[in-house]
Amino acid sequence: AQSVTQLDSHVSVSEGTPVLLRCNYSSSYSPSLFWYVQHPNKGLQLLLKYTSAATLVKGINGFEAEFKKSETSFHLTKPSAHMSDAAEYFCVVSDLTSGTYKYIFGTGTRLKVLA
Amino acid sequence: DGGITQSPKYLFRKEGQNVTLSCEQNLNHDAMYWYRQDPGQGLRLIYYSQIVNDFQKGDIAEGYSVSREKKESFPLTVTSAQKNPTAFYLCASTPGQGSIFQPQHFGDGTRLSIL
Numbered sequence: 001a002q003s004v005t006q007l008d009s010h011v012s013v014s015e016g017t018p019v020l021l022r023c024n025y026s027s028s029y030s031p032s033l034f035w036y037v038q039h040p041n042k043g044l045q046l047l048l049k050y051t052s053a054a055t056l057v058k059g060i061n062g063f064e065a066e067f068k069k070s071e072t073s074f075h076l077t078k079p080s081a082h083m084s085d086a087a088e089y090f091c092v093v094s095d096l097t098s099g100t101y102k103y104i105f106g107t108g109t110r111l112k113v114l115a
Numbered sequence: 116d117g118g119i120t121q122s123p124k125y126l127f128r129k130e131g132q133n134v135t136l137s138c139e140q141n142l143n144h145d146a147m148y149w150y151r152q153d154p155g156q157g158l159r160l161i162y163y164s165q166i167v168n169d170f171q172k173g174d175i176a177e178g179y180s181v182s183r184e185k186k187e188s189f190p191l192t193v194t195s196a197q198k199n200p201t202a203f204y205l206c207a208s209t210p211g212q213g214s215i216f217q218p219q220h221f222g223d224g225t226r227l228s229i230l
Contacts, residue, residue, distance in 0.1 A: 009155065032216050043119075043205055043221035044158075051216040090157065094216070100171070103148075103219060105157040 002027045002095040006106035014114045019078040021109045023091035026072060032094040033074045035065055038108075039087045047089075050074060061085070086113045117142045119222035121206050126227045128193065128200060136191045136225045138206035145211040147189040148219065151175060152203040161204075164189055165211070193227065201228050 007022040025031060032051050036044040048059025055067045065076045074091060091106040119140045128134045140147065146165050150158040160173030164183040178197025183189055193200045203226050207219040 034218050036221075041124075041203075041224065041226065043121075043223045044207075044219075045221070046218045049216070049218050092219075100165075102160070107155060107157040 002031075002093060002104050004091050004093050004104050004106040006089075006091050006109050008109050009107065010110045010112065012112040012114060013081045015083055016080050019076070019081045019085065019111065021076040021089050021091075021111065023074045023076065023106060024072055025074060025091070025093045027093055027095050029096055033065075033067065034092040034094070034103075035059065035063070035074075035076045036090045036092060037087045038090065044090060047076070081111075081113045083113050083115065086111055119206055119208060119220055121204075121222035121225050123225060124223070126225055127230045128227060129230050131195045133192055133194050134200075134227070136193070136204055136206075136227070138189045138191065138222060139187055140189075140206075140208045140220075140222075141187065142208055142210075142220060143186070144208035144220070145186070146209045147183070148207040148209075149173075149179075149181065149189070149191045150205045150207065152205055152224075158205065161191065203227075 003026050005024045034049045035047040038044045047063050048057045050057050050067045058064045063078050088108045088110050090108050093104050122137045148163040149161040152158050159175050161179050162181040164170035167186050170183050180192045203224050205224045206222045209217045
C-alpha cells in the first residue's frame with residue numbers, strides 16, 4: 001500500500017538557521033510528490049512539486065526538496081528560517097489506486113521558529 | 116482571482132441536526148474533494164467527484180453525504196449519523212483525473228463544532 005511518513009511531528013529551529021523537514025514515501029509507481037504549508041485556520045498552500053523531471057525541486061519562499069529514489073525520500077529544506085515560516089507542513093504523494101488518482105497525506109510536521 | 120471559496124468559516128451543530136458546508140470553485144476544475152482534518156492525523160478523504168453528477172466515497176464517508184449538480188459546486192452535508200463531527204473540513208480541486216502530476220488547490224476550510 002502507498003504511504004507517506006513524516007518523520008518528525010514537531011521541529012524547532014532558530015531564526016536564520018537551516019530547516020530540514022523529513023518525508024519518506026512508499027509507492028508502487030513512479031509517484032508525484034508535493035509539499036504543502038498550512039497556517040492556522042487556513043487551507044493548504046502548495047510549496048513545490050516533484051513530477052519526474054529534475055530531482056532537485058525549487059519552490060516558493062526559498063524552500064526546496066530533493067527526490068531520492070534509492071532512499072524513497074523527499075525531504076524539504078530551506079537555508080535560513082524566517083519567523084513567517086512557522087506553520088504546519090504536509091508531504092503528499094499522488095498515486096494510482098484502482099484506476100483512480102488519489103492523494104495520500106503525511107500526518108504533518110509543525111515547524112516552530114525561535115527568535 | 117480564481118480559487119475555492121468555503122463557507123461558513125465557523126459552524127456549530129446541535130445534536131440530531133444535519134448541517135451543510137459549502138464549497139464553490141471558479142477554477143473550471145473537473146475534480147473536487149472533501150477532507151476532514153483532525154489534530155495529528157493529517158487529512159482524510161471523505162468524498163471526491165471527478166465529474167458533474169458523479170461522486171465516490173473516500174476513506175471515511177460514513178455519516179456524510181455530497182452532491183455534484185454543478186461543476187462549480189460540491190457541498191458536503193454532515194448528517195446526524197456522524198457522531199464525532201468536530202473537525203476542520205477542507206475542500207480541494209484539481210483540473211481533472213488525467214494526470215497524477217496535478218497538485219490540489221485548497222479552500223480556507225470550515226471549522227465545525229458541536230453545541
